[in-house]
Amino acid sequence: MIRMHYSFDFAQQMHFPSNPLQPGPMYFLTPRKCGLFGVSCEGLQKQVNFLIDEGMSSGKGSNEVISYMHHFTHFGVGETDVDLHCDNCTGQNKNNFMLWCGAWRVAHKLHSTLNIHFLVAGHTKFAPDCGFGLIKQAYKRTRVVENSSPESRLNIPQLVGLEDGTVFVNMFYWQAHLNPYFRKLPQIKSYQHFSFDAKRLGVVLARTHSDAEPVSFQLLCDPDVLPPVDCFPAQLAPGLATDRQTYLYSKIRPFCSDEAQDITCPAPQSTTQNGTQKRMMV
Template sequence: MDSTSEEDKLKYSSELQQHVEACKIERDVYKDWLQKSTDELYGVNRLPIPIRPLLHNYRYIHYTFDFSQHFTLPHRCRQIGPMYFVTARKIHMFGVRVDGIPIQYNYLVDENETIGQNKNKYVIAYFCWRVMAKLHSTIYYMMQIPGHARCLIDAGFAHSKRLYRRSDVDLLQDIAEIVDKSTASNKAVVMKKENNELEWEWRDWKTFFACHFKPLKGIRQYQQFRFSSDHPGCVFVKKKTTMMQKLK
């Protein structure tokens, strides 16, 4: 095999440097919005409840949301040999973090519930619907460059996973208790409480949006999206922070 030429080395080094610089710019944008939210909510009475929409005294409420790696049931901190080969029951966890407070709501979803990950086109439609419904005046939706997307919500997931690995778990409620105990900012949210009372409602947004919204073409090439009540049904997009936004 021929060795890499000096020209190729320079080319790859230049591409790597450009990639790192682009990631740093996007990371700085994330840190800037995070700081604005933290400063605005500093000293506010931090009740463990969701912040209602259309509160005019707040401008920079910063949310981070993502899926965690699933949990499995049952689980033993000292795994029993034969159980290693058994297909365990999966419990998915979807986290929504209010960074300025901070509090992280971790929604625990059993595998028998319908769930889909990485459905960005429906997320775009949902944000578009929220500004059309006057629940927000402006929404910015920003994504990190793949491979450089670590943020505070991952720290919340890590605390839960660390305690989970050291615990014996048999029930969904056991996982909820682990999440609650893992750190002060983590809060578990299960669909059904022990008395079968619903704590949150599952809605079929996918079917609704498929009928009323068109998917955004080439969605993967964009890093930033802006939704405004002044332009209902439209989305402003950017491929990079340094580029001009386009109206779609």
């Protein structure tokens, strides 16, 4: 039996190319964006950081959070019991989809127990912010996540995808996958701690605070029918809109180094009727 504790959060997005001196002509421009989602394991003093190019970003909703956390199992240690910490953002974390995912994981014996804890209202700083801070300090100088913690090796990078559309971390429509099998927990915002146990399929124990008496609620519509453990509906990378590609090519490309221009700000492409890409004249 292995028990692990993980904390996760989004960081404020970064931009590239980045210049600490910020050239005057670039001050009012918007370079290419890179999102950052971190999962911190305090027990191992490691943090996996998902680097999300704007062409790979579908948003910051529950589908994305669950997809990143699902992929994070590749970095796990085979833990049977899991504690998760996150903030109270309803669009990302404190929502029924996250609870349904927790119930789904323990129902399929991916974990024996799973607990989700939300930060006390008014407290927003926790473990992932340490890794984010190191990354942003180093990014001003080196632009490399691994070099942000050369001695401790705290930060581990995980590319979600490349600028050319290559995908490394798949996104799925978890809402569509789970919704037919579960029902909503009433007054979900009033609770701070949620617990799931593989011995009680579909049941969540919700507490308003750590010492409160738990409220038991059956999330499964039919405890004898579980959502499939695989075959998730895929959520394709959105890519960059043509006007955004044109903006990067015409406005940002001059500020990129020669070797990075065709990666960060390539010539715009459009999609033909047969789905292939063709380069546009600029």
